[in-house]
Amino acid sequence: MYNAAISYYGGAEVSYDLDEESNWGFSLAALESALDECRTRGLVPRCIVLTNPSNPTGAVQTYQDIQNIIEFAYKNNMLVIADQVYQHNIYEPETYPFISCRQVMLDLNKQGKCQGLELISINSVSKSCYGECGRRGGYWQYENLDPKVVSQLLDVISIGATNTDGMIAMDVYCNPPKPGDVSYALWKKEYDAIFNALQSKARMVAKEMNGWEGLSCCVPTGAMYVYPRIHASQKAVEAAKKLNKEADELYCKDLVEQTGIVVLPGAMFGQKAGTYHFRMTILLNQGDMEEALLTWKAFHHAWMTRYQ
Ligand SMILES: Cc1ncc(COP(=O)(O)O)c(C=O)c1O
Structure with a gap:
């Protein structure tokens, strides 16, 4: 914006x-x-x-x-x-x-x-x-x-x-509810549940993706995103270039087409030349997130192997 x-x-x-x-x-x-x-x-x-x-x-x-x-x-x-x-x-x-x-x-x-x-x-x-x-x-x-x-x-x-x-x-x-207010207990319960889920998903996704070959990821300490780096091979970079794209744009395009998972390529945010990333949100609920990660992991390994 x-x-x-x-x-x-x-x-x-x-x-x-x-x-x-x-x-x-x-x-x-x-x-x-x-x-x-x-x-x-x-x-x-x-x-x-x-x-x-x-x-x-x-x-x-x-x-x-x-x-x-x-x-x-x-x-x-x-x-x-x-x-x-x-x-x-x-x-x-x-x-x-x-x-x-x-x-x-x-x-x-x-x-x-x-x-x-x-x-x-x-x-x-x-x-x-x-x-x-x-x-x-x-x-x-x-x-x-x-x-x-x-x-x-x-x-x-x-x-x-x-x-x-x-x-x-x-x-x-x-001015959130304060202890003693009628709505405090419910507000606190809901707030903590949402916060704890975001915190646990931030850690969980980063840990999972750091275990995938060709990805590395700083563990998010805030916000609502995980921003892993794709260590794309020269072959992937060249395949993307033929389509007038960066390697991360190709990765994200293939990901959405093959799995339905939508993430944004680092190219959209600006990144150091020769590095490739994608941004995903951690808003999906834990169960759906775990399921999506399983599908994604299979896609990821196939994509990396294809461009080895
Ligand atoms: C850093 C940052 N600032 C501002 C906004 C926009 O906030 P709002 O939803 O109030 O327009 C966003 C939305 O994603 C954001 O990431």
């Missing part, structure tokens, strides 16, 4: 790669290289988007990663959009807790750093354990924006404002 908005408003997009080797963390080198690309293309970077937890990688960023990106944005005079819609989908909270970008910025401000950084944080009711893309409701919180910009943003936002249904959902999201 960011690319769509950028092209709609006549802007230009420059992407930065995440580092798969460090659990899909940010790399300062990749940010600097994106900046170089801006300079080469004669672009003035205005804004950087940080998605944490991440779609499609399922990674949760560390404090240091967020600090790096804030300092980078400040140094280069960019607005930061912190897209944190998966902030409650945190599956390894001991090692990868959710850290809010605003909190890091305020910590830095206390040390006299990055004062005045423009920041917009975003949240949505469609993730977490609530709407899951059904109800449309969200909020944004801003720091240090010019009041004239805020006024224009409010105009734009009021045109596409959330409907009543979404507003009620947002209110419930921000």
Whole structure:
């Protein structure tokens, strides 16, 4: 949606790669290289988007990663959009807790750093354990924006404002039942059941796929996705090229045609040249997921053998 908005408003997009080797963390080198690309293309970077937890990688960023990106944005005079819609989908909270970008910025401000950084944080009711893309409701919180910009943003936002249904959902999201409330016990039971299922599927799928030849996968620490890497052979890469596709696009096309399972190729998100991925969601219920994985495993082995 960011690319769509950028092209709609006549802007230009420059992407930065995440580092798969460090659990899909940010790399300062990749940010600097994106900046170089801006300079080469004669672009003035205005804004950087940080998605944490991440779609499609399922990674949760560390404090240091967020600090790096804030300092980078400040140094280069960019607005930061912190897209944190998966902030409650945190599956390894001991090692990868959710850290809010605003909190890091305020910590830095206390040390006299990055004062005045423009920041917009975003949240949505469609993730977490609530709407899951059904109800449309969200909020944004801003720091240090010019009041004239805020006024224009409010105009734009009021045109596409959330409907009543979404507003009620947002209110419930921000003010969930508290212990002692009549609905607390049921809410807690349902919330925990959904959360535990997501956490267990994230771990289960990654463990399963790491056992398949030619796939490797970081265990998702957040969001709703598993993002495995396909170690495609040269033969697969060439077969895809003949169809004007990347190897992961060929894999996903064959998968849906032969099994009915739909996943998105990494090529759709942008990925390091010569690497191939697919993104799957972990929303399917556990039983169906296990069944799908059996069919998929057979497909996967046949596909890898075919292009050996
Ligand atoms: C990172 C991220 N931000 C925002 C959205 C969109 O949220 P909404 O459903 O509120 O439009 C998505 C949807 O998948 C997403 O992955």
